[in-house]
Amino acid sequence: xxxxxxxxxxxxVIDGRGFRAAARALNLSPSTVxxxxxxxxAELAAPLLVRRRGGIAPTPQGEAFLPLARALLATAERAxxxxxxxxxxxxxxxxxxxxxxxxxLASFTATDPCPTxxxxxxxxxxxxxxDGRQADVGLMEWWDDRPGFLARIWRREPLVVxxxxxxxxxxxxxxxxxxxxxxxxxxGEAGTGTGTLLRHALGALADRIETVNGLGSxxxxxxxxxxxxxxxxxxxxxxxxxxxAGDLVALPLTGAAIIKDLRLIVPDPLPAGSPAARFAxxxxxxxxxxxxxxxx
Amino acid sequence: xxxxxxxxxxxxVIDGRGFRAAARALNLSPSTVxxxxxxxxAELAAPLLVRRRGGIAPTPQGEAFLPLARALLATAERAxxxxxxxxxxxxxxxxxxxxxxxxxLASFTATDPCPTxxxxxxxxxxxxxxDGRQADVGLMEWWDDRPGFLARIWRREPLVVxxxxxxxxxxxxxxxxxxxxxxxxxxGEAGTGTGTLLRHALGALADRIETVNGLGSxxxxxxxxxxxxxxxxxxxxxxxxxxxAGDLVALPLTGAAIIKDLRLIVPDPLPAGSPAARFAxxxxxxxxxxxxxxxx
DNA sequence: ACGATTGTTCGGAATATCCGCACAAATTGC
DNA sequence: GCAATTTGTGCGGATATTCCGAACAATCGT
Numbered sequence: 001x002x003x004x005x006x007x008x009x010x011x012x013v014i015d016g017r018g019f020r021a022a023a024r025a026l027n028l029s030p031s032t033v034x035x036x037x038x039x040x041x042a043e044l045a046a047p048l049l050v051r052r053r054g055g056i057a058p059t060p061q062g063e064a065f066l067p068l069a070r071a072l073l074a075t076a077e078r079a080x081x082x083x084x085x086x087x088x089x090x091x092x093x094x095x096x097x098x099x100x101x102x103x104x105l106a107s108f109t110a111t112d113p114c115p116t117x118x119x120x121x122x123x124x125x126x127x128x129x130x131d132g133r134q135a136d137v138g139l140m141e142w143w144d145d146r147p148g149f150l151a152r153i154w155r156r157e158p159l160v161v162x163x164x165x166x167x168x169x170x171x172x173x174x175x176x177x178x179x180x181x182x183x184x185x186x187x188g189e190a191g192t193g194t195g196t197l198l199r200h201a202l203g204a205l206a207d208r209i210e211t212v213n214g215l216g217s218x219x220x221x222x223x224x225x226x227x228x229x230x231x232x233x234x235x236x237x238x239x240x241x242x243x244x245a246g247d248l249v250a251l252p253l254t255g256a257a258i259i260k261d262l263r264l265i266v267p268d269p270l271p272a273g274s275p276a277a278r279f280a281x282x283x284x285x286x287x288x289x290x291x292x293x294x295x296x
Numbered sequence: 297x298x299x300x301x302x303x304x305x306x307x308x309v310i311d312g313r314g315f316r317a318a319a320r321a322l323n324l325s326p327s328t329v330x331x332x333x334x335x336x337x338a339e340l341a342a343p344l345l346v347r348r349r350g351g352i353a354p355t356p357q358g359e360a361f362l363p364l365a366r367a368l369l370a371t372a373e374r375a376x377x378x379x380x381x382x383x384x385x386x387x388x389x390x391x392x393x394x395x396x397x398x399x400x401l402a403s404f405t406a407t408d409p410c411p412t413x414x415x416x417x418x419x420x421x422x423x424x425x426x427d428g429r430q431a432d433v434g435l436m437e438w439w440d441d442r443p444g445f446l447a448r449i450w451r452r453e454p455l456v457v458x459x460x461x462x463x464x465x466x467x468x469x470x471x472x473x474x475x476x477x478x479x480x481x482x483x484g485e486a487g488t489g490t491g492t493l494l495r496h497a498l499g500a501l502a503d504r505i506e507t508v509n510g511l512g513s514x515x516x517x518x519x520x521x522x523x524x525x526x527x528x529x530x531x532x533x534x535x536x537x538x539x540x541a542g543d544l545v546a547l548p549l550t551g552a553a554i555i556k557d558l559r560l561i562v563p564d565p566l567p568a569g570s571p572a573a574r575f576a577x578x579x580x581x582x583x584x585x586x587x588x589x590x591x592x
Numbered sequence: 593a594c595g596a597t598t599g600t601t602c603g604g605a606a607t608a609t610c611c612g613c614a615c616a617a618a619t620t621g622c
Numbered sequence: 623g624c625a626a627t628t629t630g631t632g633c634g635g636a637t638a639t640t641c642c643g644a645a646c647a648a649t650c651g652t
Contacts, residue, residue: 001301002372019599029642034600041567044379050429051599053649059429061379068375075371076298079364083340083357133346133355271337315630325611330631349618
């Protein structure tokens with residue numbers, strides 16, 4: 001089978017009018033270029049170059065091969081560009097995508113200027129997009145270990161209790177898990193990420209909490225809390241602005257700290273050097289392949 | 297650098313809708329095909345195939361790569377065809393080309409149907425064509441060891457004395473070298489292949505022979521001998537027809553047999569498997585590479 | 593005639609290729 | 623249902639390829 005590296009050497013020899021110049025242009029040793037040409041000639045079973053006193057010249061076969069060789073290399077280059085041109089499609093769960101990912105993504109694209117597409121939606125939708133290969137990287141609050149993917153914990157974000165500034169707890173510096181009993185908690189209903197986490201953290205007290213559902217987004221929850229409709233548990237990062245502005249009060253949970261493990265998911269045969277691999281390496285601060293059990 | 301063998305495996309997997317079928321089609325083991333796809337994905341830094349329950353499917357990148365991969369393989373194939381389509385250009389000295397080569401060439405093209413071109417001319421012209429790369433193989437009576445070529449003795453043909461049927465020697469069965477003294481010999485003048493050979497074989501008697509020049513071709517020599525203008529020394533093979541028909545009498549030389557070494561010449565970096573190499577191997581009954589000191 | 597340059601061969605270390613085997617998961621057959 | 627088959631995959635190692643530095647022959651410039 002024809003070898004593109006050998007073909008490239010042939011073109012370099014023609015263009016550089018010599019083996020030495022070709023070797024210099026390709027960062028190879030001259031003897032390697034000689035090897036390449038010899039193998040190319042053996043492969044095509046025809047002499048391609050006449051080595052003569054002084055310079056070199058293509059044989060008729062070499063002359064005929066020349067445009068095809070150029071086409072070959074150009075096509076290979078175009079293939080690389082076309083494939084590399086595909087944007088990195090990130091799918092993130094809404095609060096991750098809205099509050100946490102932006103800065104990471106901005107600094108990533110600053111160091112690695114590859115086109116990216118960020119899609120934000122609910123956790124199940126993220127999983128769905130990963131499954132349907134509509135996303136190259138997923139960021140979500142849980143992962144169900146379905147096969148064909150690798151999952152790593154990206155960040156461990158604590159949940160904080162948020163109350164409106166007029167709430168009785170507004171002056172407190174922390175909240176005990178047991179304080180949550182009997183209080184109306186907005187969001188965090190059973191089945192959601194936060195809800196599951198909440199019930200798990202409270203243990204035996206889990207069935208005595210009171211949650212209100214129907215509030216889709218974190219933004220809606222925040223508005224409801226500010227309106228004094230109840231308290232809530234959200235990612236600390238999602239309320240930094242409101243806390244700074246005095247619109248909301250965030251209180252850490254003590255006794256049973258609730259940590260949300262935010263996971264980064266990639267399809268398992270993850271080609272090394274691909275945008276997805278580069279982003280994962282950047283986000284995790286380490287190469288994903290380091291912990292993968294596959295050749296990537 | 298992109299690898300065409302890997303690319304071919306990719307196409308085979310797509311076309312065969314699976315790794316196993318691809319491996320079968322390419323006479324490879326399935327694990328090799330897996331390797332190829334993995335390396336291709338690493339090379340292009342993008343996933344190309346989704347391995348799913350049952351079958352496989354190309355990713356968007358794979359879909360985009362597909363036509364380029366096909367173009368790549370098609371171009372490589374066309375390159376091979378174009379280069380292979382060049383005819384084998386044989387240049388032969390006139391008597392070799394006229395009397396000896398025809399049968400060899402005919403049986404060669406019967407076993408190896410590659411397009412051939414036979415050019416017949418004088419010995420110096422043959423060397424000239426080799427030097428100017430207008431011939432891929434040369435067949436001639438001597439070789440001056442110019443660099444860049446390999447020479448092998450193709451055949452060792454004895455020269456015979458030919459006389460016309462009415463000549464006093466016509467009833468003899470052989471001729472002594474010393475008999476040639478004082479006899480008018482047509483052709484064989486100093487400087488020609490036969491002339492040099494003749495003088496070398498006769499040794500001390502060399503300066504006592506009488507040659508007539510001005511007869512270019514062997515055919516002209518034969519006509520002159522039949523006309524009783526003198527005798528001559530020619531390749532035995534060049535007069536088999538006339539001897540059989542009784543138009544000429546051929547007599548072997550004794551005492552100092554004159555053997556003409558017919559040489560086959562090819563350019564030195566002789567690509568293995570090329571038409572020239574195949575012809576040389578066929579004509580010599582052995583691979584030229586076996587005695588070459590180069591990688592061919 | 594001399595050194596500088598060029599193409600080449602040679603031997604070796606690093607690397608890639610390819611396969612047989614074994615395993616896991618999914619599919620098929622009964 | 624459950625075993626048998628099929629399919630993709632990971633692993634280890636025999637084999638081949640790749641690539642280089644060093645040394646050499648031939649050529650060119652001056």
